[in-house]
Amino acid sequence: MRELAKELKVSVATVSKALSDSHEISERTKKKVLEAAARLNYTLNPYASSLRNKKSKTIAVVLPEVADNFFSLAINGIQSVAEKKGYHVLIYLSHEKFSNEKSILAECTSGRVDGVLIAVSSETTDAGHILNLQRQNIPIAFFDREFEGVAVAKVITNDFECGYLSAVHLIKNGCKKPVFLSISSSLAICNNRAKGFKAALLDNKITIPEKAVIECKGSKEQVYSQIKNLLTSINRPDGIVASVERLAMSVYLVCHQMQLSIPNEIKVIVFSTLETAPILNPPLTTITQPAFEIGKTAAELLFKGIEKKKYNMVNETIMLPSVLIQRTSSQMC
Amino acid sequence: MRELAKELKVSVATVSKALSDSHEISERTKKKVLEAAARLNYTLNPYASSLRNKKSKTIAVVLPEVADNFFSLAINGIQSVAEKKGYHVLIYLSHEKFSNEKSILAECTSGRVDGVLIAVSSETTDAGHILNLQRQNIPIAFFDREFEGVAVAKVITNDFECGYLSAVHLIKNGCKKPVFLSISSSLAICNNRAKGFKAALLDNKITIPEKAVIECKGSKEQVYSQIKNLLTSINRPDGIVASVERLAMSVYLVCHQMQLSIPNEIKVIVFSTLETAPILNPPLTTITQPAFEIGKTAAELLFKGIEKKKYNMVNETIMLPSVLIQRTSSQMC
DNA sequence: ATGAAAGCGCTAACAC
């Protein structure tokens, strides 16, 4: 910037003002400065600006994993609004570990970011790290995976309702003993979906077996063998509702490997935005969440919090509806 | 930091040195400082450090889209090494637009990032924006999607070879008139794969039709109808090699909709890391790239460039092998 | 309309 100023024989202050299009600078000088900046390929040092202005123009997105259609689409949604606002997006992966999540949020302090969007890990059992950010006046919002019981803004889906719907759908299509596959007993999305699922069983006079909700934890291989155990057990379920996308693969693989026919011997529904659902064998019935919209809405909410000093976003809860898309995997035989 | 210093009745310099574990500080003071920092929940202001040190400890990843298994996995790989190095990752999406890519790279200057990893858009026809970064001594490397003919480090796959292999595989399984689906005539990965494909036809004495390589551009709908046109044409191919993951959906959908049997009436191979390939209808033969490894390797290469001042990474080219995984979609009938 | 100068929070060279 100093060079620019010297080149043009004006002060750095003038250059700075010209670049930020201040009205105290004459059109002529502005033009001159802009032109010279372009010619010399000059860009503001963003960190000097951040230091001065105490805002970074960047947000953090914290999520369990990125190799998942839902989260990818959500990132797209977030990015689309960040871009429009001229914000930068830092991506952090917790890999479903609470400890990672804590250290990530610790990094988000001291002005590194102006706000954070988070989908909590399946291990998160405490919101201290989140409240800690709030205490430092860093706006934060949940998207999809909230931590319940804290005053934090969130964009979620109608999980209970969809859990309910999925069970009703299975029952209507002939299931007598469906089960629900969870991935964590501390994850609100799983719990609410499971609650809806169980409520539907009750309402339809199906006795809820003790193992109505099964937790599939661990590595891919572990999940695979848990599902295999389930499906080879004496009292095999005749329907499955899987709570998250990544369970779909394992369920299908086990069934294929066991030559268990979907939907004849077992019906399957998965909460998922898998693009390939229609071309799977058989086409998979999904509860499809508006992933892009969730990301977009959460980002918009966050920016409201960032931009309006006095706006209290803490109690905002936006619920976006998912839809059940019926395909072959859950069809009555 | 000043508060910390005051609290402990030492100077800010001491605190700074203690926090960076300088050897000129006694263990006792270090312990005191660390303890107080933890207690007061203090974190360094990263941008003040960046300004001072002229390094941001962050890298940029620029890619066409994130809702794609390949890119998601690559991000994972990149993130895994960035995390280990204590670096932060900014994600930028070009949405396959050259103009976006240019403005993104312009934002990466002036110290915002210490290096950039890029998979170029399908529209990129010029490397000026990339060379521009190099001129400013910002290390940059291609991963997967390189721009050919410029002296920039890259981590790529054996595209020609895999194109060749895919054609040979189709021919061995009975195809007489396979075609290759590209998404851009300026994308090196597509061109090299197509070249290999054509070379194999030649070597196997199959006359190359004028429409051996077909460019599928535009929105999902446009791609869909282009493929539909192809498959309803009088001279329908009996085999398809699709150059990128996102073409898989359209090919399968068109075939399903036309009741065209895969692999009986047409065989299909896709360059893809689609996790669901084995459970598609029918299971899809893929050329699977080592996506995570590509990201990881590219990041490691970039960090070599970032950390060693004099190391010239510009001429590094690392080629990682993809593998053909045979499944039903390409089977001899 | 333009410029001089202070200071954002940190680090490093130098003094003690």
Added chain:
DNA sequence: GTGTTAGCGCTTTCAT
């Protein structure tokens, strides 16, 4: 082993 101080590149009063 610890402290003083200058300055990273920018923005913003306050003068002129």
